[in-house]
Amino acid sequence: MTIPRATLRLQLHHDFTFDDALAQLDYFAALGVSHLYLSPVTTAQPGSMHGYDTVDYGTVSAELGGEGALRRLAAAVHARGMGLIVDMVPNHMGVGGSHNAWWLDILEWGRHSAFARHFDVDWHSPDPALRGKVLMPFLGAQYGEELAAGRIELKFDAANARFFAQYGPHVCPICPTEYAALLQAANRADLAALAAPFQGLSTQPDDQMRAAAARDALRDFVAREGTDAIDFILESYGTDDPVSRDRLHRLLERQHFRLAWWRTATDEVNWRRFFDVSALAGVRVERHDVFEAVHKLIFRLYAEGVIDGLRIDHVDGLADPREYCERLRQRLASLRAGAPYIVVEKILARGEALRDDWPVQGTTGYDFMNDVGALLHDPAGVVPLAEAWAAISGDDAPFAQVSLDARREILTASLAAELDHAARALHRIAREQPGTRDFTFASVHRTVAQLATHFPVYRIYPSNGLRSAIDNRYFDVALAAARKTLPRANQGALDQVDAWLGAHAPDPATKGNGGNDGKAARAGKHGGQNPPATPLSHALIAQRTALALFSQLTAPLAAKATEDTALYRYGRLLSRNDVGTDPDDFSLDVEAFHAANAQRQRRTPYALLATATHDHKRGEDVRARLAVLSEIASEWSATLRAWSTLNQPQRRPGDNLNEAAQWSPGPAFEAMLYQTLAGCWPPDLDPADEAGVHALAERVAQWQLKALREAKQRTSWIAPDENYESECQAFLFDILSPRRRDGFLHELTTFVARISPAGALNTLLQTVLRLTSPGVPDLYQGTELWDFSLVDPDNRRPVDYALRAAALDDATPAAKLANWRDAQVKQAVIHRLLALRERAPGLLREGEYWPLKVHGALAAHVIAFARRHGDHWAVVVGTRHAAALLDGDVPCVAAQRWDDTAIALPKGCPASALHDWLADVDHTASKDAAQGDQANWLYPRDVLAAMPVAVLANIARK
Template identity: 65%
Template structure:
């Protein structure tokens, strides 16, 4: 296996193609990257900016440069000794446009399409209007209104010979079985002759080739006679006239799809989506033929040596992740002799381990991002910040409360159809047994609701329809929550559902309720006599299959529920400190101790030493340096609380009424009866503090306006994701406009001597501590066990917000121009830290060390080092050892007080002076020292990041010697080349 030394993630789209990346390969190589890590390269919806809406798994994206462009990129990489890892999306495809041939085919032929089983469609919907059909929640208004308005029409595609239903840019193919009636409506002999070619067709696969031949004849006819030959045909289905409109409606009713208002999706969609996105349809990759079709291109690219490894998107969406990864590893190994490098996108809860029976190299790094982010926070700030948040907003100080409310809301409003489908699977199991057939559908739905809203992680992974001990750790939490909230009359059903969802391979005995026979919800207890008994009497195979189906549906409900409720709802409602509201993190977990961070690194070193280590991704909600700066607020919680109140008072005149109109004054109570409201306003101030560029001045009107536009984009998304005053489903445009006007008012040029001045001054005060946090975070990512991953552009300061802000074009030319000779230590750039070049130099320098001593940081043992002295709590240190080679990593942390951030502010320090640097004055460390390994006591060490060569004194490395010119150090033995 070719294990990367380091990866760099690139987002490909038509604005940044394979050839654009190829032109930067020299820069990536000089930076020290061993593998590019590409967003999906398969064909996506036209204009896609991310590639996750694949419409053709078999072709490399032409917009990104096609296969020829990909080959040119790989050739350039190979010339520099580099490789390529690609992101693949086996869980879902884009179906929001008219480019997905598989999807269009099932709309045309229904259950008899060769692709009908490629998608997770429920062809046996309990709704008679949907049986054998696919719900298409595409319409902008109710079906009848759109039909009457003439926005739904019959069209003919001359290039393919197909009749289509058109709606705006969307087209939906009409089944050829209905072509005779369409063509005969014109009462013309030539068209009747063409209609005869379609007579007698059925949707059976055997008839589909004949339909294709008949369509060819129709296409040739139109090419010869002109499209006007079908004008009268189309007019007989024109939506403008009531008679022809009724004929169009009756034609629509015969199709294998049902056009519907987009709002019906949450309640009625009869196919599995990606989360609640109705333009992304889930794929049944667990089926062997679908697995092969989905991976055909990737397997060929891997076989031919263009691809060296894979990143698996949304592994938790798959029915059987374990079987999938095992099959994938086997197929890749068959194609090439080398073992493939494979990582999976997996959100892990605290204490949740990536499964050992998944043959992968680890995760994509959200777990590390969570660990290192929590490490930056002072636990002493948790309680006062939570109290301030609750007092200002009237909302709960506990994230768990917001999470539970959000789970219930998402389940009730966004994932109702998915909940119903899983509940029906349980109801079918119940009906299959005499002892449980009286468990009603509503009862089982209530039970299922409480289980999923209390489920603490993304999902479970049963084997042979039975949960493992690892699964039960989390399922038991859900069971306890469900028991506490369900009425006692539902507890018997809960125990049965527990068994069906993998709690036991056997049927549990019927619950004893004490009620007379026939009175309890569990049915007659005597019915149990008819069931097989004994320790070996497991359920029959069809029951086992039904359970596996129910378990898969439960998991494919709990995972999107967790994502939508936590990441996309609660994280936008809870604002104790936004630096902890990140993908893969639990905002309820405020801080992580040094010991806990070490424990996580040690476990990673033992179990998944080649997992990716990320601090920024294409999905992050705030850039890594935004989070690092906001973490400083945990160290000055009381001051920040006072600042929040002061700014709220200062900006009160700029607030708007809920309808967006100006108000002169608003009471300072906990009411949300103004825009943006106390919670949204408090989170806005955090966002401005976090993303304010280090070199932006309050009198730079153009720069402030540019920032305001970026923040406004974030604000709109944040407000809609919170789903309190407005949402994507029901936007309140007046409220949103009021929020935007508030933002632009408080950042207006006339505030340059008021709020803008205060904001800039506050950012300046905490900026050094934020930069120190950033450098700490960066060095830990580069030296911890695992493979450091760099997100495009984050070599310099990353003050981006949630997408699309974090996917803006990257100025690689500037970064390339700023690369220093490898022998130049990063400390040379600390004086000008605001431009971010010190971060770039540090990344380049440590990656050079990984190249020079590859085994040391990729395979070396991880040894936590103890710290003693007055400021031991403000240091983290560890050693990496491989054979006789050592590296010692030392970093400042929680250093705001040592930097003097908490001291009374005066005039700003002169740039480049000690007081202006993100560096603790060496004398302030006093007796603080790292206890060094005995093997290093007699060895000379030098800092890979600065000219420092600190000495070990009686087994101690004093911080006043180790961190003289940089806030972090990577110490290696003297004599190691620097270039």
């Protein structure tokens, strides 16, 4: 297995292609990463800026340069002894538009399409208008309105001899069973002859082959005779005349799709989506044929040595992530010698661990990002910050309550159809047995809704239709909450749904579950018997289906409610509001951080360690600076009040001036805006630089619009209030206008200058911890210098690699500390520690992890640990919570401040010739009789004199 030393994530798109990455390869290699980690390389929707809307799994994106360019990049990467990891999207494809051949085929042939089972389509919808059809919720207004306006048209593709309905960029093929009638409508003998082979066609596979041959003849005719006759047909289905418009409507009604207003998707979509995004359809990768089709290109590239590992996107969207990971590893292992490197994108709740039985190296690093971020926060700030937020927002609810309220809203407003699908799967089980058939759909629906609403993690991972003890640890939380909230009359349904959702195996001898009582089933759930292996009983298949649908409901519900709603409503301190975090877990003490790192070393030593990603809501340096506010909570609260008073004249009044919530942007969003400005203001931006301030305002305005809509309170993506949004934007531009240079802008930049040194210190600590903790450090593109980005697309802006390459040299980070505002000290730290990882690959990646004891006056402001691999040792020392300790402008505590603070080295660790790779000085530990033992001690007054962080190793640099 090729284990990366460090990865560099690159976001590829038409403006940054494989060849663009190749042009920067010398810099990437010089920086010290071992692997490039590429966003998806398969063909996506045209113009895609992220690649997660794959339309063709079988080809490398031409917009990125095609397979030839990918191979050129891979060859150059491998020539430097580096590798390529590729992001893979097995859960969903981009649909709509006109580029997904699989999707177009099911629109054309319906349930008999060769690809009908590639997507999670419910072909047996309870809605008669959708039975055997695919809902196409892409219309901008109601169907009748769009039809009357002439925006839905019948067209003909001469190159492929295909009739299709078109709405904007969306193409819906007409089923060839209609072609005979269409061609005969021209009332021409030549077209009637062409219509004959289409006569009597069905949608069965053999008739699809007949249709293909008939289309060949039609194509030849059009190529020879032109399209005049076809144009006549199209005119007879035009929308200008009521008669022809009705003819088009009746034709569309007979198709295997139903064109619909986009708003219908929430309630009626009959196929699984990615979250609530109707442009992304879930793929049934659990089917063997689909799995092979989805991975065919990736397997070939891996077998041929072009790529060296995979990152699996949104693994929780799959029906059975464990089974998927097992199958993926087996297939990759069969293609090439050595164990494949696989990491999965997985959000872990506090206390939740990646399952041991998943054969992967670990996660993509959100868990580490959460831990290291929490470590930077001072627990003393939690109460005053909470009080300030409650006073501002008028709401003292904890984040858990905000998230719960959001879950209820999302389940109704965005995922109603997905809830219905899960409930119907369970209700079908109920109907199959006399003992349970009187459980109504409504009662099952209420039960599933309450369980999903209170689910404490993204999902569970049952095996063969049974929940494990680990699954029940989380399921029981939801079960207890549902029991409290559901009416007494629903308790029986709750017990039964609990049984069907994996509390026990169904009786394989019966079609259903034999009417087993749910309460009795619970008694043996933790040690239930595994069901028969093969063949699977109908009851077990039904139970596994229901479990998959339930899990594919709880995962997007958690993501949409927490990441995309609640985190935009709750503003106590935004540095704790990011993907994979729980703001109620405000801070993490040193002992807990050590425990998490020790667990990584034991269980997932090759997982990625991230502090910035393409999905983060605030850049790593924004969060690091905002964490300082936890150390000066009272000062920050006073600052918020002062700024709000100062900017009161710029507020936009609403309809009711007596209600504070009516003015724009409103107190809560105003407070979150101030946090954002304080967090992202560049260290080198002069408030007198009008162009620079305006450019920043444009970026913040983009964040603000997304934040307002994601919060779904006064505006939303579904029902935007453009007047409110424009007023919020006007407020932002007013407070940052040049005429506020001596007012708010002065106050803002003065405050930013006050906290920036402590924020820079946090950045250096966070960077060192990412590069020295157990695992594989992941660098997000461009973040080797300052990362003051905001939520996407801001965090995917072009990177100035020329600037970064020019800044890279061999000078010590300590020598660059005085000029920390240019961020070169951060880059130098990364460069030095990647060099150390190259010199001793096992030391910082999987070496033993030793928490170190710290004593003395400022012990609470130090984190220290040792890493050991064979005879190699490294001692990592960092400064934390230092806002009150800094004197002047440099982000480093003066040596004399450390007084008697001391760090005990573990037994066996060398006491001398410990070289600091960040300052190029050697240190020697010493005995200290005052400490009352024989340990060797290091003193922060020595090791942290030149830098706020130190990495000492018994390995010389050269």
